[in-house]
Amino acid sequence: MGAWRMWQWILIFGGLGFSSLEAAAQVESGVLALSPASMPAERSLEEVLNPANPLWKGARAYSVRLNRTPPLYADGPFDDGERPETTVRMVRLADQTTVIRIEWADATVNEFAPAKKYPDTGEAHIYPLHTENTDTFGDAMAVMVPQARGPAVSYPSLMMGEAAQPVDIYAWMAGRGFAWMNAHGRASTEFAPGFAPGTVQGQASRISAGWAATVVVPGLVRGTPLCFAIWDGEKQHRDGVKYFSLWYEVGK
Helix, strand or coil: CCHHHHHHHHHHHHHCCCCCCCCCCEEECCEEEECCEECCCCCCHHHHHCCCCHHHHHCCCEECCCEECCCCCCCCCCCCCCCCCEEEEEEECCCCCEEEEEEEECCCCCCCCCCCEEECCCCCCCCCEEECCCCCCCCEEEEEEECCCCCCCCCCCCCCCECCECEEEEEEECCCEEEEEEECCCCCCEECCCCCCCCCCEEEEECCCEEEEEEECCCCCCCCEEEEEEECHHHCCECCECEECCCEEECC
16 A cells, blocks of 8 residues: 555544544545446436436445645634535446536535626726625535546645646536636646636536536546545635545546
């Protein structure tokens, strides 16, 4: 077992004080594995992308344990100790397309409002525009995977990958939709080259407990590491202030 994987187990069972994994994830070769359910050939991608489709009940729900990033700003927001109940289900279609469904608890709806800009009355070349709603934030989720799919000798940094191990990020933002981004370290996140709205296939909907979102993540062969992040706009989450998981792997 690699050093990072050993520390992952120590964090889960020791320092973070989590209870047993129960049925949270299968254990394969010392890692936490999330296995996709196989869909019959007659099931279409359109059906699977609907988060409310009853077929998702046939896919195993894995409980995902979330951590909270340390405060990044002097005035918070500070960790209140709460963690949203979060489950992940995965299905694989006959053509090997893999769809992930993430469901998480969130008592409030917070959408990213369209930006409104106002002209500055000062010098034209200095801060020519002001942006409205700088203190409101939206709900969001993201799935992060290494750009090099498949089993990894070591996992990329959870802080948006690293130069030697860049990552892809498939994200949904309430009020804005889905996005595909690349990163190779902290503060390096940018939209993927050629990305345009609609490139990422996914859907999201409000449910009684919070949110449910589906997203297609290409290339999820067995052994590929993946991790998850959730932002709660009501709690002023934004940028690196979020809930996040440790690395899991795609199981058999």
